[in-house]
Amino acid sequence: MHAFNLQPRTLTQPLSMPEWLADLAVDALIDEADLSPKPALVDRRGNGAHTDLHLGLMHASALSLWPAFKAMADAAIELGEVGLPLREAVGCIGREGEQVMLATTGGVNTHRGAIWALGLLVTAVALEPESCAASSIALRAARLALLDDRYSPRPLSHGAQVAQRYGARGAREEAQLGFPAVIQRALPQLKRSRAAGVAEQNARLDALLAIMTTLADTCVLYRAGETGLHTMQLGAQAVLDAGGSASLAGRRRLLELDQQLIALNASPGGAADLLAACLFIDRIESCDGIFQGAF
Numbered sequence: 001m002h003a004f005n006l007q008p009r010t011l012t013q014p015l016s017m018p019e020w021l022a023d024l025a026v027d028a029l030i031d032e033a034d035l036s037p038k039p040a041l042v043d044r045r046g047n048g049a050h051t052d053l054h055l056g057l058m059h060a061s062a063l064s065l066w067p068a069f070k071a072m073a074d075a076a077i078e079l080g081e082v083g084l085p086l087r088e089a090v091g092c093i094g095r096e097g098e099q100v101m102l103a104t105t106g107g108v109n110t111h112r113g114a115i116w117a118l119g120l121l122v123t124a125v126a127l128e129p130e131s132c133a134a135s136s137i138a139l140r141a142a143r144l145a146l147l148d149d150r151y152s153p154r155p156l157s158h159g160a161q162v163a164q165r166y167g168a169r170g171a172r173e174e175a176q177l178g179f180p181a182v183i184q185r186a187l188p189q190l191k192r193s194r195a196a197g198v199a200e201q202n203a204r205l206d207a208l209l210a211i212m213t214t215l216a217d218t219c220v221l222y223r224a225g226e227t228g229l230h231t232m233q234l235g236a237q238a239v240l241d242a243g244g245s246a247s248l249a250g251r252r253r254l255l256e257l258d259q260q261l262i263a264l265n266a267s268p269g270g271a272a273d274l275l276a277a278c279l280f281i282d283r284i285e286s287c288d289g290i291f292q293g294a295f
């Protein structure tokens with residue numbers, strides 16, 4: 001499973017649904033990485049609070065995950081329903097995807113949370129492509145996430161450590177609750193900002209900020225404790241209150257937040273993954289109808 005094994009394709013060759021979903025998932029990851037200026041995250045300006053990440057690595061990592069997303073959609077079609085066989089198949093593909101990601105990045109964790117979130121969402125769409133309202137996709141993904149994968153190792157991950165220390169809800173719980181940061185925060189903000197006439201890149205930044213206002217981002221907690229988390233949440237709210245990323249006052253607040261988070265070594269990697277999840281669902285919703293009988 002490797003991105004460089006991808007076959008070139010002619011324009012007349014239609015994509016299968018799993019291929020199309022894998023394309024959308026990888027696109028969402030690349031759009032997230034490119035979006036700038038994101039507070040303390042890797043973007044077109046630089047590496048944010050990271051010493052081991054850069055934009056080229058984020059792109060290579062995203063591309064390396066294409067076969068895993070396609071395989072998850074294939075598994076959904078083959079197994080056909082939310083249940084333990086699908087949960088365990090997707091868990092196995094996700095773990096293999098992580099290994100490919102680590103081989104691609106030389107051992108750096110670029111997209112662990114994104115494999116989890118987007119993997120569940122890709123699977124949920126492939127299961128019932130005719131039922132693609134955001135809330136329906138998130139609900140199916142949550143039902144899958146609630147099933148216990150017997151083969152999933154439970155290492156003392158960064159997320160598990162801060163869950164113990166602060167009682168924080170991490171990536172697993174976010175999915176099991178049906179992605180509230182995406183469904184209740186990011187997507188509504190994305191639509192509000194677009195409706196207000198804000199340019200697309202700023203609408204996406206506003207969606208990221210909306211996630212950051214409430215998310216218990218375990219990356220931030222691990223690196224910068226509760227001080228880091230409060231700085232992220234209050235700072236993101238301050239940008240939105242000042243008029244969002246497209247306003248001059250909002251931009252000033254965004255720059256302040258960027259500097260504060262970098263000073264604290266706090267990187268909102270979980271929020272970035274959920275923005276990619278938001279962009280994926282947004283794209284699926286906007287393609288509603290294309291699915292009907294297309295594959």
Ligand SMILES: CC(C)(COP(=O)(O)OP(=O)(O)OC[C@H]1O[C@@H](n2cnc3c(N)ncnc32)[C@H](O[C@H]2O[C@H](COP(=O)(O)OP(=O)(O)OP(=O)(O)O)[C@@H](O)[C@H]2O)[C@@H]1O)[C@@H](O)C(=O)NCCC(=O)NCCS
Pocket residue numbers: 052090091092093094095109110111112113114115116117118119120149152157158159160169170171172174215216217218219222223267269270271273274
């Ligand atoms: C269920 C799993 C996601 C495992 O979760 P757990 O919390 O145990 O594990 P972590 O290793 O901590 O990974 C969770 C990643 O999820 C992102 N995240 C953080 N907070 C949230 C949140 N509240 N909601 C949603 N998502 C969140 C985050 O990913 C991003 O951060 C990565 C960098 O993180 P980290 O490794 O801590 O890196 P640094 O701080 O930079 O490390 P140092 O440099 O300091 O060493 C970045 O890559 C983003 O992706 C968390 O990292 C799941 O992974 C799992 O169970 N997998 C098993 C396979 C499976 O079942 N797959 C199913 C496929 S659908």
Ligand SMILES: Nc1ncnc2[nH]cnc12
Pocket residue numbers: 032033040041042043048050053058110111114267268269270272273
């Ligand atoms: N843009 C980004 N910068 C740092 N960590 C991330 N994890 C996911 N996207 C990221």
